[in-house]
Amino acid sequence: MGKTTLTRKEREKLRHKKEILSxxxxxxxxxxxxxxxxxxxxEASEFAVGSLYNFFASKEALFEELANxxxxxxxxxxxxxxxxxxxxxxRLTNFIRYAPVLLEEHxxxxxxYVSELGTRGVKLSKRQEKxxxxxxxxxxxxxxxxxxxxxxxxxxxxxxxxxxAINSTLETLAFENAGHFDKVAVTEMFExxxxxxxxxxxxxxGQDNE
Amino acid sequence: MGKTTLTRKEREKLRHKKEILSxxxxxxxxxxxxxxxxxxxxEASEFAVGSLYNFFASKEALFEELANxxxxxxxxxxxxxxxxxxxxxxRLTNFIRYAPVLLEEHxxxxxxYVSELGTRGVKLSKRQEKxxxxxxxxxxxxxxxxxxxxxxxxxxxxxxxxxxAINSTLETLAFENAGHFDKVAVTEMFExxxxxxxxxxxxxxGQDNE
DNA sequence: TCGTTAGGTGAATCTAAATTCATTATATGA
DNA sequence: TCATATAATGAATTTAGATTCACCTAACGA
Numbered sequence: 001m002g003k004t005t006l007t008r009k010e011r012e013k014l015r016h017k018k019e020i021l022s023x024x025x026x027x028x029x030x031x032x033x034x035x036x037x038x039x040x041x042x043e044a045s046e047f048a049v050g051s052l053y054n055f056f057a058s059k060e061a062l063f064e065e066l067a068n069x070x071x072x073x074x075x076x077x078x079x080x081x082x083x084x085x086x087x088x089x090x091r092l093t094n095f096i097r098y099a100p101v102l103l104e105e106h107x108x109x110x111x112x113y114v115s116e117l118g119t120r121g122v123k124l125s126k127r128q129e130k131x132x133x134x135x136x137x138x139x140x141x142x143x144x145x146x147x148x149x150x151x152x153x154x155x156x157x158x159x160x161x162x163x164x165a166i167n168s169t170l171e172t173l174a175f176e177n178a179g180h181f182d183k184v185a186v187t188e189m190f191e192x193x194x195x196x197x198x199x200x201x202x203x204x205x206g207q208d209n210e
Numbered sequence: 211m212g213k214t215t216l217t218r219k220e221r222e223k224l225r226h227k228k229e230i231l232s233x234x235x236x237x238x239x240x241x242x243x244x245x246x247x248x249x250x251x252x253e254a255s256e257f258a259v260g261s262l263y264n265f266f267a268s269k270e271a272l273f274e275e276l277a278n279x280x281x282x283x284x285x286x287x288x289x290x291x292x293x294x295x296x297x298x299x300x301r302l303t304n305f306i307r308y309a310p311v312l313l314e315e316h317x318x319x320x321x322x323y324v325s326e327l328g329t330r331g332v333k334l335s336k337r338q339e340k341x342x343x344x345x346x347x348x349x350x351x352x353x354x355x356x357x358x359x360x361x362x363x364x365x366x367x368x369x370x371x372x373x374x375a376i377n378s379t380l381e382t383l384a385f386e387n388a389g390h391f392d393k394v395a396v397t398e399m400f401e402x403x404x405x406x407x408x409x410x411x412x413x414x415x416g417q418d419n420e
Numbered sequence: 421t422c423g424t425t426a427g428g429t430g431a432a433t434c435t436a437a438a439t440t441c442a443t444t445a446t447a448t449g450a
Numbered sequence: 451t452c453a454t455a456t457a458a459t460g461a462a463t464t465t466a467g468a469t470t471c472a473c474c475t476a477a478c479g480a
Contacts, residue, residue: 009426009477016427034244037467048429050470059468155409158402161383165406168382169375192368196375199365200410219447219456226457247437258459260440269438 029111088148111178239321280319298358321388
């Protein structure tokens with residue numbers, strides 16, 4: 001019947017699962033993992049508590065699935081940008097410029113990510129996956145910076161530290177703005193970040209690198 | 211008897227309270243507020259659970275006292291640096307350089323601060339005080355940057371954004387290093403931060419600001 | 421129509437932790 | 451030494467919230 005290999009029932013089930021995840025994401029991002037109960041998720045998603053357990057083995061499992069889903073989506077986009085065409089300067093600029101888009105599309109998850117999973121964190125069993133995703137982005141950003149430095153485009157800074165600085169700054173601003181998203185204000189804000197980091201990294205004209 | 215106005219008993223009590231706070235700080239910083247029980251704090255401090263309640267009305271109250279104590283101590287030092295003598299450049303440099311010292315002396319609290327109170331956060335009732343402390347530091351740092359820009363020492367960046375960038379970078383590194391503190395490595399790391407931000411902020415020689 | 425099955429339901433149960441409080445120990449000073 | 455006050459104790463109670471499960475309901479094929 002459907003255009004996929006899934007039966008209608010299966011599609012329904014998947015949709016229900018997504019509804020639960022979506023409601024949970026909203027709540028978790030607003031109040032944090034420990035301050036949201038399964039009851040509340042049930043109410044918000046208009047299911048019964050018991051039903052949640054038809055989809056997820058535990059609250060923690062639900063959270064993990066959420067984190068993995070969203071994390072994958074976001075990091076894969078970032079990796080495409082970092083691995084994409086263009087000079088180091090262009091790609092780094094795109095990376096920073098993309099933040100507002102990410103924020104608009106995934107505001108709730110960004111909040112969740114920064115507060116529960118970011119550099120800090122709640123302890124979860126299978127956090128492995130997420131570590132890998134983040135590491136993948138960081139490695140690429142570091143590499144990009146290192147290349148830019150070698151080519152004499154960027155000043156001779158430490159790529160690892162600079163990566164951390166850029167990421168933590170973006171995370172912080174993302175978190176602050178995820179609540180009350182205002183496209184214009186946010187875009188403007190990230191332009192300032194761009195000027196801070198990009199201009200601060202460029203080798204001043206007429207000077208040699210190192 | 212004592213050199214203060216406190217009786218011996220009172221001093222004893224105070225010491226006991228400090229012992230509890232100290233044990234709690236260690237645990238909270240390692241595992242986070244929600245993952246530490248009053249039982250555990252009792253064991254670690256070698257008191258009975260009930261005794262904790264002779265000192266603090268609730269677990270949350272205990273946490274708040276901890277946060278306020280340490281927060282005050284740290285921010286007051288930072289404010290002294292930011293308000294101190296010296297040019298904007300010198301004071302900003304000192305601010306960043308002071309991070310390792312802070313980290314060495316207050317590693318546990320730094321961890322706690324970043325994970326539970328930093329820009330993100332657990333919801334607590336009387337978080338007001340802490341907000342004020344942080345705001346006091348941020349305002350001064352912004353002001354310092356603004357002055358530096360006006361005097362043509364720093365590039366024309368946004369002081370508020372730059373403040374956030376510097377703080378979040380320092381916080382992130384502090385958090386990462388609070389666990390396994392290594393003076394040499396940490397000092398080296400913060401020197402790189404210094405180069406990243408300070409050098410990146412300076413107006414290139416022979417050029418005019420704006 | 422009827423039996424079967426996959427979800428769905430939510431009250432009941434279980435669990436981990438916070439909080440209380442009757443009891444015990446210790447110190448002080450008459 | 452004894453009376454009193456102050457602090458310490460930890461078993462018992464309470465509470466909040468996760469998890470279970472015996473029971474529904476709707477859809478589908480026979």
